[in-house]
Amino acid sequence: MSITSNINELHKELDPIGVQLIAISKTKPNEDILEAYNAGQRAFGENQVQELVAKYEELPKDIEWHLVGHLQTNKVKYIAPFVHLIHSVDSLKVLEEINKHALKNNRIIDCLLQVFIADEDTKFGLDHAELIELFRDEAFSTLKNIRIRGLMGIASNTENERIVKEEFYELKMLFDGIKATYFRKEDSFDTLSMGMSSDYTLAIEQGSNMVRLGSTIFGKRVIKHYKNN
Numbered sequence: 577m578s579i580t581s582n583i584n585e586l587h588k589e590l591d592p593i594g595v596q597l598i599a600i601s602k603t604k605p606n607e608d609i610l611e612a613y614n615a616g617q618r619a620f621g622e623n624q625v626q627e628l629v630a631k632y633e634e635l636p637k638d639i640e641w642h643l644v645g646h647l648q649t650n651k652v653k654y655i656a657p658f659v660h661l662i663h664s665v666d667s668l669k670v671l672e673e674i675n676k677h678a679l680k681n682n683r684i685i686d687c688l689l690q691v692f693i694a695d696e697d698t699k700f701g702l703d704h705a706e707l708i709e710l711f712r713d714e715a716f717s718t719l720k721n722i723r724i725r726g727l728m729g730i731a732s733n734t735e736n737e738r739i740v741k742e743e744f745y746e747l748k749m750l751f752d753g754i755k756a757t758y759f760r761k762e763d764s765f766d767t768l769s770m771g772m773s774s775d776y777t778l779a780i781e782q783g784s785n786m787v788r789l790g791s792t793i794f795g796k797r798v799i800k801h802y803k804n805n
């Protein structure tokens with residue numbers, strides 16, 4: 577299967593059910609991204625700030641760039657001018673920094689809060705209590721240049737479908753609860769980013785409306801060890 581046919585097949589599957597496809601292009605060369613682009617794909621995601629910035633500079637300017645990997649406060653300034661959606665916000669501190677640089681760039685930056693749902697301790701994200709603490713914090717309500725669009729989560733890396741399903745279910749319930757409690761009047765809280773190549777069908781069954789697919793589109797990645805950015 578070519579990248580072009582993978583993109584076409586996925587859009588045929590996802591567009592009618594209102595699920596947005598983010599093509600995760602980390603480690604992939606520009607020519608692969610351009611092939612997906614020429615098939616009509618516009619939303620691409622990276623997990624490293626440096627790689628995201630380099631690709632933004634080299635590739636067509638109507639690409640919507642998503643950051644899906646951990647974001648440190650000192651890296652926010654590099655992506656603030658152009659980033660379309662940050663999926664991986666996991667603290668009020670990072671959110672404040674994004675707000676500061678969004679203001680400098682005279683924009684409002686869309687963000688998702690990453691929630692920890694996996695039963696592994698290697699993954700980033702807020703737990704339920706931290707999430708609610710953040711919404712209740714007075715400092716949060718003063719941030720006018722960020723817009724919280726929803727939640728993101730990464731399920732456990734396991735063959736056990738029941739566990740993955742439960743984790744997605746739990747995140748959907750949390751999403752609905754947060755929406756009803758803190759975003760009742762804001763239609764823009766509308767995005768639930770969950771599902772990767774191995775589990776996106778399960779994620780959609782549980783209510784995901786944004787999936788982040790890398791290997792399903794571009795093929796397997798060569799295993800590479802990245803330092804966390």
Ligand SMILES: *Cc1c(COP(=O)(O)O)cnc(C)c1O
Pocket residue numbers: 600602623644645730771772773774788789790791792
């Ligand atoms: C790499 C990555 C993906 C895509 O992974 P695939 O298994 O290749 O689909 C999705 N989300 C995040 C946060 C990632 O880092």
